[in-house]
Amino acid sequence: MLHKIIRIEATPVFVPGEVDVAGLTIAGKLSGVIVEIETAGGIIGHGFTAVTDEEVIAAIIRSVVTPNLLGMDAINREAISEKLYWLLTPRGQTGYASHAISAIDIAIWDIIGKSTTLPVWQLLGGARSEVSLYTTFGFGSLDQEQLAHAASGLVKAGHKRLKMLVGYHALARRDQGRSLDDVIHDDARRVRAVREAVGDEVEIYIDANCGLDHYHALRLAQNISDCNIAFFEEPIADNDPLKLADLRNRISIPVAAGQSEGQLFRFRDMLTRGAVDILQPNVCICGGYSAGLRAASLARSFGVPIDNGGTFPFQNMHLHAGVANGGMVEWHVVVIDICRKLFKGLPDWDNGKLTLPTAPGLGFELNKEALGEFSKGPFSLGHGKA
Numbered sequence: 001m002l003h004k005i006i007r008i009e010a011t012p013v014f015v016p017g018e019v020d021v022a023g024l025t026i027a028g029k030l031s032g033v034i035v036e037i038e039t040a041g042g043i044i045g046h047g048f049t050a051v052t053d054e055e056v057i058a059a060i061i062r063s064v065v066t067p068n069l070l071g072m073d074a075i076n077r078e079a080i081s082e083k084l085y086w087l088l089t090p091r092g093q094t095g096y097a098s099h100a101i102s103a104i105d106i107a108i109w110d111i112i113g114k115s116t117t118l119p120v121w122q123l124l125g126g127a128r129s130e131v132s133l134y135t136t137f138g139f140g141s142l143d144q145e146q147l148a149h150a151a152s153g154l155v156k157a158g159h160k161r162l163k164m165l166v167g168y169h170a171l172a173r174r175d176q177g178r179s180l181d182d183v184i185h186d187d188a189r190r191v192r193a194v195r196e197a198v199g200d201e202v203e204i205y206i207d208a209n210c211g212l213d214h215y216h217a218l219r220l221a222q223n224i225s226d227c228n229i230a231f232f233e234e235p236i237a238d239n240d241p242l243k244l245a246d247l248r249n250r251i252s253i254p255v256a257a258g259q260s261e262g263q264l265f266r267f268r269d270m271l272t273r274g275a276v277d278i279l280q281p282n283v284c285i286c287g288g289y290s291a292g293l294r295a296a297s298l299a300r301s302f303g304v305p306i307d308n309g310g311t312f313p314f315q316n317m318h319l320h321a322g323v324a325n326g327g328m329v330e331w332h333v334v335v336i337d338i339c340r341k342l343f344k345g346l347p348d349w350d351n352g353k354l355t356l357p358t359a360p361g362l363g364f365e366l367n368k369e370a371l372g373e374f375s376k377g378p379f380s381l382g383h384g385k386a
């Protein structure tokens with residue numbers, strides 16, 4: 001069997017990133033897991049997940065996924081997807097499992113693309129050959145003056161859609177004695193400083209990474225209602241659909257969420273409850289392209305647009321180019337530097353757009369030399385089995 005899976009390898013990585021924005025150095029770090037799947041015919045697909053505990057995911061793939069997938073036909077992506085569902089989330093659990101499933105599913109689609117000599121975005125539907133980007137730059141490490149400076153520098157360089165963080169782990173950091181009221185008042189000043197720096201023509205998005213409660217998210221949104229914010233991403237803890245829906249009804253800023261979800265019913269609940277203006281399935285977290293397609297179709301049935309939240313543009317661009325209702329892809333300036341260390345052949349920012357590759361599969365490859373440098377130790381099973 002040509003496409004029989006003979007090897008699965010999961011490598012946890014920890015990668016520092018650094019970028020210069022208008023003379024300011026912005027640094028960050030990222031943990032992730034790289035997966036490679038090899039077929040008997042010699043095709044190797046790669047997948048990726050992050051924003052989780054990388055060593056846990058690598059262990060799940062090594063000890064639970066690999067023994068069950070070795071020998072399966074890599075082309076049968078629905079059979080693999082169904083096997084992973086019953087293996088890892090048989091009672092609809094959310095959490096680590098969807099990260100492991102994402103990395104495997106992305107690698108499977110890479111294999112299918114390479115074996116059919118088609119890029120993944122075309123296999124997904126081929127709705128368009130380029131996607132629009134928005135730029136994430138406004139991190140908590142920047143003070144108000146630096147934020148405004150970086151924002152106007154990016155606008156001068158052609159970036160017309162900017163995302164900044166608010167909340168900054170406010171709930172998680174209550175043990176440090178910080179008042180949430182102080183946090184949101186500081187956030188309001190920071191948002192206002194960016195709006196004043198960039199003028200009226202630039203879109204501004206804010207993202208709380210689930211760092212606020214309903215009351216403080218509401219107060220912040222009310223405080224900056226004059227700043228023309230294009231969406232408020234993951235405003236409250238848990239992404240609770242009931243609380244999101246209530247918040248959305250009370251504020252003028254559109255609400256976005258979905259990047260952290262790993263089960264289809266969570267997307268369904270957000271849509272049926274009217275919790276979001278924009279749904280944000282992330283293929284590196286939601287269960288890969290197979291799950292991303294399902295979430296995109298659900299969103300379409302509710303007339304709700306989708307955008308990429310939670311970054312990883314080079315995996316997510318395929319979904320947004322593939323489906324008719326695909327939206328914006330997130331260009332997170334530090335994550336871009338990290339991706340450039342992990343992968344080779346990535347497309348570049350081109351006046352707010354990314355052109356999709358014509359090469360088969362994902363259209364970019366692992367930087368194997370660099371992978372050794374950032375690896376936390378590979379886990380693998382099935383070497384040499386055919």
Ligand SMILES: [Mg+2]
Binds near residue numbers: 233259309310
């Ligand atoms: Mg986000």
